[in-house]
Amino acid sequence: MKNLISILDLSVEEIDELIATADDIIANPKKYSEKCHGQKMATLFFEPSTRTRLSFEAAMYELGGNVLGFSEANSSSASKGESVADTVKVVSYYADIITMRHPKEGAPLVASMNASVPIINAGDGGHNHPTQTLTDLLTIKREMGRFDNLTIGLCGDLKFGRTVHSLVQAMMRYNNVKFVMISPDELKIPEYLKQELIDAGVEFAETTDLEKAMPELDILYMTRVQRERFFNEADYIRLKDSYILTSEKLAAAKPDMRVLHPLPRVNEISLDVDDDIRAAYFRQACNGKFIRMALILKLLGVE
Ligand code: NCD
Secondary structure, eight states: OOSSSGGGGHHHHHHHHHHHHHHHHOOOGGGGGGTTTTOOOEESSSSSSHHHHHHHHHHEEEEEEEEEEEEEGSSGGGGGGGGGHHHHHHHHHHHHEEEEEEETTTTHHHHHOOOSOOOEEEEEEETTTTTHHHHHHHHHHHHHHHHSSEEEEEEEEEEEEEEHHHHHHTTTTSTEEEEEEEGGGGOOHHHHHHHHHHHHOOOOEEEOHHHHGGOOSSHHHOOOOOGOOOOOOHHHHHTTTSBBBBBHHHSOOOOOOOOOOOOOOOOSSSSTTTTTTBBHHHHHHHHHHHHHHHHHHHHHHHO
């Protein structure tokens, strides 16, 4: 049995296979409509979600399967003090696969050590979000046609933004990928990730200046400042509008650059950017369902 806790649980070859399956699902959705007939997915969401949970649920339904679960900790026995380990031991009797989002870093890993069905990490605290990264990778492949030779700007909350952490780990495995980390000093990427980049000899720069970085970027990955991870509201308010992408700023970007954002957006991309062909974030959200269909098929071992 296989779990997806970190994006590094998948090899580059396995990611290629998932992308090929997702492309085939997009081209021939009918072919897949009964693939998970009779199977059940549990969505255990201890933290808010729109895209991740609903795209997982839509994915399972489109495969002919069924879904059960909860969308907030308060409606589960976690509110009575039940441990993650006990919860997933029990849910393993009711479902064939479990997706879990949890505010504590490592909770899905603990779940995978206690469940008897595959566990998918749908976001653990400020740590990892591997299925968002699969969504990002499918989007990069469909929009840019390649993973090699890319300069990727990561902008916003690089400290708490779990999607950024998983994306860096995924993209650093390809050839000639460079990162430009654009953030306020308080929200720089974690030291452990910086060390991974240094150890692997991957080129990266850190800056506070989005406009200066813009012309060299092939991808600009915008992120929301993660209010729920701040210790005090005053810091959040001070930092929340550090970067606002406008069509005026985008004028300095390459004509074929792409803007990605895991969403939800708060203020960091102004609405006038949405109509630019380079704005790929809604197409990205659409891709999320298809790559999650491919992932469910893989982890359930469906041919
Ligand atoms: C992200 C998350 O939950 O980390 N959202 C998502 O899954 N698409 C990004 C965010 O909440 O800012």
